[in-house]
Every structure is written in C-alpha cells, then in structure tokens.
Amino acid sequence: MAARRQKRRAQPHVPLDVDRLMHGVARVEERAGAEWHVQPISPRSATKAYVCPSCGGAVLPGVAHVVVWRADSIFGDRAIEDRRHWHTGCWRAR
Numbered sequence: 106m107a108a109r110r111q112k113r114r115a116q117p118h119v120p121l122d123v124d125r126l127m128h129g130v131a132r133v134e135e136r137a138g139a140e141w142h143v144q145p146i147s148p149r150s151a152t153k154a155y156v157c158p159s160c161g162g163a164v165l166p167g168v169a170h171v172v173v174w175r176a177d178s179i180f181g182d183r184a185i186e187d188r189r190h191w192h193t194g195c196w197r198a199r
C-alpha cells in the first residue's frame with residue numbers, strides 16, 4: 106500500500122490518465138474516504154440484469170450504468186470479483 110501511494114505521488118500530473126490506460130476506460134473516484142474504480146457500461150455492453158446496491162432496483166439490459174469496485178483494496182483481484190453494477194444516477198448521488 107505504501108509503495109503504491111509513493112508510485113502515485115511520483116506521477117502527479119496524469120494519475121487519471123494512467124489509471125485509464127491500466128484499466129481500460131475505468132476511472133478512479135474518491136467516495137467516503139476510499140478510492141473506487143468506476144467503469145461506464147454502454148447500453149450495447151449491458152447485456153445482463155443486475156441489482157443496484159444503492160436502490161435495490163434492477164439495472165436492466167440495454168441501460169447504461171457503471172461498474173464500481175474498490176481501487177485501494179488490499180484484496181486486489183478479489184476486489185474486482187466484488188465489483189457491483191450501479192445505476193449511474195445512484196452512484197453519483199451516493
């Protein structure tokens with residue numbers, strides 16, 4: 106964790122662009138003191154229904170939304186397995 110923070114600090118000018126290169130189109134947002142990867146899903150890519158963890162409603166196929174997972178998790182790959190599909194509005198309002 107400490108090493109990672111030092112690495113980020115060494116790239117102060119383009120941290121979001123670096124993350125975008127490393128993780129496709131996902132960006133990093135900070136919420137509630139934690140960092141999260143936020144990957145927008147286009148309507149064409151939304152082929153399955155999910156349950157939004159914020160409102161408990163369905164994120165239906167064909168609806169643009171975001172996939173969110175912890176960016177600062179010590180569990181690494183497990184954080185990616187734990188990613189959640191949110192309504193875009195629900196994530197922004199969180």
Ligand SMILES: [Zn+2]
Nearest residue numbers: 157160192195
């Ligand atoms: Zn929702």
